[in-house]
Amino acid sequence: ALGRRPNDSLVLSGQVAEVHFLGSVIRIQVAVAGQIISLDKFNQHDRSPPAVGAPVELRVSHHDLLVLAA
Numbered sequence: 001a002l003g004r005r006p007n008d009s010l011v012l013s014g015q016v017a018e019v020h021f022l023g024s025v026i027r028i029q030v031a032v033a034g035q036i037i038s039l040d041k042f043n044q045h046d047r048s049p050p051a052v053g054a055p056v057e058l059r060v061s062h063h064d065l066l067v068l069a070a
Helices: none
Strands: 011-022 025-032 035-042 055-059
Touching: 011 035, 025 055
Parallel strands: none
Antiparallel strands: 011 025, 011 055, 025 035
């Protein structure tokens, strides 16, 4: 998710690389440490998505992580 909350355990700082409008969903691609992370958000008509190039913070719940090793 975008933005920091109190007591977040995992927050990544990055920069918006791309924003795609997909009807009721907005796909946001964020560059973090040379990698692209994609996230989907519901399109909220009262809020604009972040602009390409804008600095953002991503919060990740440890419940939502799946680590794959090669």
